[in-house]
Amino acid sequence: MNPLRAYYAPAYAAADSTPSARLQLLADRLQRCARVELCEPRPMDIGLLQGLHSDEYTKAFLDGTAPLASSQGVAWSPAIRDSVLAMLAGQLDAADHALQHGIAMNVARGFHHAVWSRGGGLCALNGLALVAHCRPDRRIFVLDCDEHGGNGTEEFCARLGNLYSASIFGTRFGCYGGTRSWAFPVNVGRDGFATYLDALQAARTLIVEHAPDLLIYQAGVDCHRNDPKGRAGLSSLQLLQRDRWVFRMARELRVAVLFVVAGGYQDAQTLMSLNANTVRAAVNTYCVGSLAR
Template identity: 35%
Template sequence: MLKIAFDQIYAHPLPDGHRFPMLKYELIPEQLIHQGIITDENLFSPDLCSEEVILATHDAVYWQQLHHLALTAKEQRRIGFPLTDRLVAREQRIAQGTIDGCHFALNHGIAFNVAGGTHHAGSNWGEGFCMLNDQAIAANYLLNKQLARSILIIDLDVHQGNGTAEIFNGESRVFTFSMHGANNFPYRKEQSDLDVGLADGTGDDEYLNILHNILPQLIEQQQPDFMFYLSGVDVLASDKLGKLSLSQQACKLRDKFVLETAKTNNIPVQVSMGGGYSPDIRNIVDAHCATYALAKEIFF
């Protein structure tokens, strides 16, 4: 069964000025149910990720400052909004949802987190609306529980996964691959194991050709036994923060290729949804829902 982490706290935690980008977290499950792709049985609500698990990835001082709402005004500006208890709880639930998704993926091949993809959070900082790095936390959880020995993180959000790169710098069991807009946020990049910076305006054919050339080689070289996929839809030409020029169809073909690669190679994959900032929220929701529909078709 396709399992999807979702909680109402995902959808309603932000100050009014940041509300629009978060609408997708409630609209995606509603649309998937409306389209008959899922039922309520596919959704699960995660608990809070424990401090012990968080501290296997994030610095203790940073976590305590975050947990007690003690980050400086400058540090909060770097994150993008003022801290509240509700926001921190949201991040903990997102992280736990990704961990729970890993268990479902190990049993069923794939699982999703409606939120997640908080890849700008480093070991001791938050940035770009990210405070706890859900896929990094889950990857370390798998390694520490000896549920995986070699992990591939595929980050196809339009923004580089700088926090993920920093967290796993020097960790040979986790290979970080980020394909992103070269001239986009974050302007100070970290070094992933493989970074592919794309020029502004990169379109469908070039994007897909690069991905098709790279991913099979990575699978062959790294021999991962678990994959994380960050499937941001801010690669769309309509995205106001993106700078790339992909069509909805190319975004769907991108996801199809990644998911089919996982299925063909019998590699469990956890998917977090990442960014999407098109002015018309229907473009965002439609692109994300297409990823779920593909997963149902390919894996079930």
């Protein structure tokens, strides 16, 4: 089988922050992997954003108009804008590749808190909803395993008839379930890992029922027990077990999968290692050899 295709551009990590720094560390790691092909996405076609968010917000973010341009919670700058646009371009290229070849990765942070009228929770534009927006003929199902519920994606599910979402989270973040959207709060530290597996199984049932063309997997690691924002309480091994479960499920169901690394707030080296485990699970599940040379 061909190597795992992973999309990344230096602009992804242009912002000066730990969440951005770990993306460059991960890209450097993947560059040394024999069974991962790192590719730079094509430039973002700004016209594809039309109609995704409100015209007022889209224009404000592209132009840097205060205060709306910084509504994600990060002060706007051209570098922030260009980073977001590069990651969105990678999202669309990775979606195309996954639909053609079964799996792809975008080395991007999460998008799931951006709602129609503004950004939020460090998410400027919703790159999960963007895939459904640009592929109206395809059913897109988001399996969101970030620490925080995908409230923005949930809102977009009610707006886009081809978008579905199941969030498994430790922190609700306004995610309660709704139209084509389901919420699964978990606390592994209190209730055990079996409860997390039960939530994954419930999500699998929904995926089978709705038969998507593409599964977008938010493989967040801020649900790790040592993360300063983490409440779900997963260990490193349990995160790896989660990743293996998702990739095996996608392969068994013969549904194409695009995955992103999403959230994480520990030091950059720790986050890179946890994200690399997710890549290892994908590589091993799809029989493309070992992660390291």
